[in-house]
Amino acid sequence: MPEAQSAQQATASIKPLVALVSADMERVNELILSMAGSNVELIPEIAHHLIDSGGKRLRPMLTLAFAQMFKYTGDGHVTLAACVEFMHTATLLHDDVVDESDMRRGKEAARMLWGNQASVLVGDYLLGQSFKMMVEVGSLEALRILSEASAIIAEGEVLQLAAAQDTSTQEAQYMQVIEAKTAALFAAASEVSPEIAGESDAVRAACRKFGMDLGLAFQLVDDALDYGGSAQDLGKDIGDDLREGKITLPVVYAMERGTPEDLVFWKRCLEEGDVREGDLEHAIALLKATGSLADTIERAKAFGASAKQALSDLPDGAVKDALVSCVDYCISRVS
Template sequence: MADTTPEALARLRELVSDDLERTNRIIIEQLDSHVEMIPTLGQHLLNSGGKRLRPILTLIAAKLFGYQGNDHALLAAVVEFIHTATLLHDDVVDKSNTRRGRATANSVWGNKAPVLVGDFLFSRSFQILVEHGDLRVLRIMADCCAIISEGEVMQLVASNDLATNEARYLDVVKHKTASLFASASQLGAVAAGRSDEEAAKLSEFGLKLGIAYQVVDDALDYASQSDELGKNVGDDFQEGKMTLPVIHAYAHAEGEEKEFWQKCLEEDEQPEGSFERAIALIRERGSLEYAMGKARQFAAEAKAALEGLPDTPEKQALANLADFSVDRSY
């Protein structure tokens, strides 16, 4: 039976606890720099209570195939560095003040330092990969970083644009978020020396998991509490992000409703009470239920991608993670 409780995530971590500890040691070692701002700012975000899902995916995928070496921990550290770099850049672009309940780096140090430290983390990641010496791994992560960057630009272009439809939104999600989930999962299979076919299954799992996870994140911005979510609810609305609940609500809006969305998002006019009105309209149109239905569809596709892989506790843990991704409140 699938486990969708928060304990499912804890059990997933337990399966790779030693490997995750090794990964954390590598992260600390590789953050070292004679430029004091780099480890200080990097540690600020790395220690802010993140779930470490992406590096865990690399570790659990390798363990699924019985891998006994150490390379997967090194690759998991690279995955976390790249994720951390994107968060530093995201918070500057989005002008975010909190993440995971703590002040963002840009709210503490300003915009310049987080951007530059993010650049350092990207650069250090590729130093590690070059030293690792596996061109297959290097290609996966180089492609992934390019795709993520494309996704960031795609989201920027789509912001405040009510012409953004569901297909365009999902394309942004695939690039900006799901691509790293996919690469993290694929790296575990590659580290274990598995075939391209098996690695592709893990990549497909990660991609669909990442889409489901982001769709839920976007829905929670209109359905959760700030202390649960780890960020200020309503941030997406204030930033004019075209997420699935908004896209669905606008597509089914009529008359004055359409004018409301146009003023709030395209014209960036949000008088007091606008966010509460947005939530009410989203609920009236069943847009949260629609978004969650889509998330469950992608979670089911993620689990289907695991078919044919070894029946191990790790495989079950990944399936549970797919279920947890759509049944969480944070």
């Protein structure tokens, strides 16, 4: 089926992808529960608080889907999918401490219940478990892909910390942050299965490109949702980015296009941390008036289209259609 036709037929839903990988996902979940265990009581308690909180598990599903697309017959894809989810979970635990977030996936963040130190250390434990599982797969290249992603994600965190509360941040700097912090894991999750399936460098590159562009689209939609969505869509409080002094793409656009008075407002909120009653509503009004939310969504759509294009030379069938539908779903969250 041609890519254009496949895209037209796809609906904005993650359900086809969930259905295709459901059997493997059960095995991944069992492995996650097993590897999150420890004789140190606090470790499984904190890990399960986040693992059981209803995340979509999109990143490990990509690993499973590409294994299915390339007819991989071993068990390595299940182990690597669990690695990907552990890496993601560790990142969330660390993120919430750095960002001082109160909510995660609609629940109190782990740091609010057990403290910052415990959250960071359990995140470190999950990273250690993920590397242990990577080694068990026996693919040096898969280990390289995921370990490199882990280092890039950490770099992205430091880049974001450096840019936090800095209203001089430019679009290129911000895109560098989210490419490292968010998209790198999507890319690695998409590349490891074609690697262990023995696919060519060109196929691996196409899968990696798909994951990278999907990750960028996903993050930009989240950026827009923080000012124009709901807590249910985000799994955290609306306006957290403003309260935490985060410079995201809609804000970068708004500061570039706004009046000097607008810039004073953004500096007060983001640099000084002086967010008052009514400021979130005023920020949303500025973002809409300058077209910043709309243009952020358009950027997300462009990355979504690029992700779908990356699939064009890959095998046709139910997996490709489900991946296209998944892209549309990610974009549709803000429509």
